Structure formats: C-alpha cells, structure tokens
Amino acid sequence: MTLSKAWLAATGIECDEPGKPKGGSPLPFVLSAEAMLLVAGMTRHIFGMGGIPSPGAALGAGPGSGLFFISPWIMINNACEMRPFRLTLINGAYATFGCALMGLVLKLFQG
Structure with missing residues (x-):
C-alpha cells in the first residue's frame, strides 16, 4: 500500500474523508485472486517448458x-x-514485483 495515495490520484477514484474509495466492493479482490491463480498456473507451465533450474x-x-x-x-x-x-x-x-515473488514461490515449493 506504499503507493496507494498516488494510485488513487492517478485513477481518479473518489474517496471519502478517511481516504477510502467510495462505493467499494469485494469483487475486485475476488477477481484479482482468480486472476493470480491463472497467472501462477501459466507461469508454472512456462517455467516447466523453459527448464528454469533454480529459485535464483x-x-x-x-x-x-x-x-x-x-x-x-x-x-x-x-x-x-x-x-x-x-x-x-x-x-x-506491482505486476513485475508480484511476478517475481510468484516465480520464486513456485520454484521454492514445486512438487
């Protein structure tokens, strides 16, 4: 959440007085979790096809x-x-950092 204020300003999303987005919904979080599973699955496939040998x-x-x-x-x-x-x-x-962590976790815990 380091860049949350800058992100909110760039998106133009209206916020209430405490700074939380107005009309928030859990749907973006649900969709984000589903999307991350898809990205993780494809990343695992790419790593397998590419022969990524180590966590590094x-x-x-x-x-x-x-x-x-x-x-x-x-x-x-x-x-x-x-x-x-x-x-x-x-x-x-955020996407680049998230994919870096995802790749590392996938390789550390591959079965």
Whole structure:
C-alpha cells in the first residue's frame, strides 16, 4: 500500500474523508485472486517448458513476465483509456514485483 495515495490520484477514484474509495466492493479482490491463480498456473507451465533450474533463475524469469507481458498490456489499456502514464508505472511495477515473488514461490515449493 506504499503507493496507494498516488494510485488513487492517478485513477481518479473518489474517496471519502478517511481516504477510502467510495462505493467499494469485494469483487475486485475476488477477481484479482482468480486472476493470480491463472497467472501462477501459466507461469508454472512456462517455467516447466523453459527448464528454469533454480529459485535464483525463477527470481530472474518471474519479473520478466510482469515486465514484458503484463506491463505492456497495462500500458496499452491505460493509453487507450487516456489514463495518466504514472498509473502505468505504478501498476506495471506491482505486476513485475508480484511476478517475481510468484516465480520464486513456485520454484521454492514445486512438487
């Protein structure tokens, strides 16, 4: 939540006085959890096909997914929606960091 205020400002989401988004819903969290399972499944498949040998290699390959697959897609969507580029940087950084952690965890706990 380090960048939550900057993210809220870039999205234009209205907030109440304490700073929480108005009209919040649990749906984005449910959809996010489902999406992360899909990303983790595909990441595991890619790691298996690519022969990623170690947690260190996974920590190198994981962020590649976030940086070179997910972040460009975020950029395309934000550009078409005329969102601030700062939003692309914030969301792209979260995607890259998340994929790095996901790759590491997948490799550490592979069965």
